[in-house]
Amino acid sequence: QSALTQPPSASGSPGQSVTISCTGTSSDVGGYNYVSWYQQHPDKAPKLMIYDVNKRPSGVPDRFSGSKSGNTASLTVSGLQAEDEADYYCSSHVGSNKVIFGGGTKLTVL
């Protein structure tokens, strides 16, 4: 199973919105509503930002939102802030209780 496809980088200015895509297949992203998004700052553990495509865990700002269309999921960060600069990873259920991650996207706040 190949990793989900994410753009290597994305950027935006403070206050702007940026969307990161995550493309899979009908066997993973397209087949289940079990897409998650994680934020990872340098030398830190990942943090769950979105689960089940568009649900936010308690404590995650509503500036972060998720969606899915067909085999592609998206994470949108609105009102960009300096602390949003980090690596972002998507993941998806792939059946048989397995999970697959995307390759990661480095978000730069200009």
Next chain:
Amino acid sequence: EVQMVESGGGLVQPGGSLRLSCAASGFTFSSYWMHWVRQAPGKGLVWVSLINNDGSSTSYADSVKGRFTISRDNAKNTLYLQVNSLRAEDTAVYYCARGGHSTCLGWGRGTLVTVSS
């Protein structure tokens, strides 16, 4: 406070073995599925293995199937990963995470496994 602390990593020769542990506290360990996820230096996250809340069901990434074994001791609030026949490409920080069957809700800080002669 929810906490997961991994241990057991270190330097091991190719072909060697290690037993990684993840001590959990601050939540009802037996209610959660648990994952191992690894990250090679400078690389992305890679899912490794999953065990359900009572330990009756496990799953593995193809790259580790047959070499790694996940287990848990709910009485000790501890998750394990037995890693055998290690290869250079297994070098990574190994994270444990609690969650459901497809989501890692909370993560530990990781333990570094280095496979080198």
